Amino acid sequence: MSYILRDLKEKADAIEDVLDRLLPSAQDPEFRLMDAVRYSTLGGGKRIRPYLVVSGAALFSVDERCALRAGAAIEMIHCYSLIHDDLPAMDDDDLRRGQPTCHNKFDEATAILAGDVLLTKAFEILGEPETHADPAVRAELVVSLARASGDAGMVGGQMLDLMAEERDLGIPEITRLQRLKTGALISFSCEAGGILGKAPEPQRHALKAYAHDLGLAFQIADDLLDVEGTAEEVGKATGKDEAAGKATFVSLLGVERAREQANMLADQASQHLDIFGEKADCLKQLAQFVVKRRT
Ligand code: GRG
DSSP states (O other): OHHHHHHHHHHHHHHHHHHHHHSOOOOSTTHHHHHHHHHHHSSOSOOHHHHHHHHHHHTTTOOHHHHHHHHHHHHHHHHHHHHHHHSTTTTOOSEETTEEOHHHHSOHHHHHHHHHHHHHHHHHHHHSTTTOSOHHHHHHHHHHHHHHHSTTTHHHHHHHHHHHTTSOOOHHHHHHHHIIIIIHHHHHHHHHHHHHTTOOHHHHHHHHHHHHHHHHHHHHHHHHHHHHOOHHHHSSOOSHHHHTTOOOHHHHHOHHHHHHHHHHHHHHHHHTTGGGGGGGHHHHHHHHHHHHOOO
């Protein structure tokens, strides 16, 4: 575990520098907007998605500066989703990453706009030549991230999640919901390295399969933390799914079976990467970190 914790920290520091440069403070009268953007993006989070991009890109010897820009773009989408998810119209949360949520620190309208800035900035960055010299690669990144984030991905999953409050879902429906809500962005994070590195199909396929199992393992671990973790550990309110009467992997499988399932998925995710040899060791260790984490 110590290697992956060190490596995560190193890559998180690198991504922090890139985000800091890409999201500068503003001097204009509307400076409050960028204050809210920076508040919600800098100085927190595990940065798992950028880690997946940078480590996946390293398999194909992609220039790390390009991978960090793509990783920063995905982190911006992730942070926008957290800001909007915390709003009173959605989950109505007070705490995120151990701090007051964006709408509590600023106000609701500013939080909505801060999310909008991050959503649009992500595509601006992917479209710029510094992200990749080949315009076809940039276009593929843009289209794939749009698909992962929109109606057929994260936003569609969020809609299903809102509807789940009025319907009893079973395992197949929850699996689909989570594949869209959290899995699609995790999948894109894994596939982005292959896109940047113009990887051949078998390697892309292996990354996709890894992402598929990792995404589900991540979500089950998140559900377990909601049941077993404290707000201090997790940095947000826990016990919310149960209080809302929401079906989750844990409520349907029970704690023990859910943990077994998460561990099995993490092992299976690692096996898909065997074709890369030792070069993929960090991604294999990340899969173990995802299911053992307490934050
Ligand atoms: C409102 C457009 C919109 C989308 C919301 C992904 C999502 C959809 C909401 C996020 C809220 C949430 C708690 C999702 C469950 C899993 C998840 C994404 C947890 C947070 O991700 P981590 O653990 O967080 O990577 P950090 O803070 O480490 O970045």
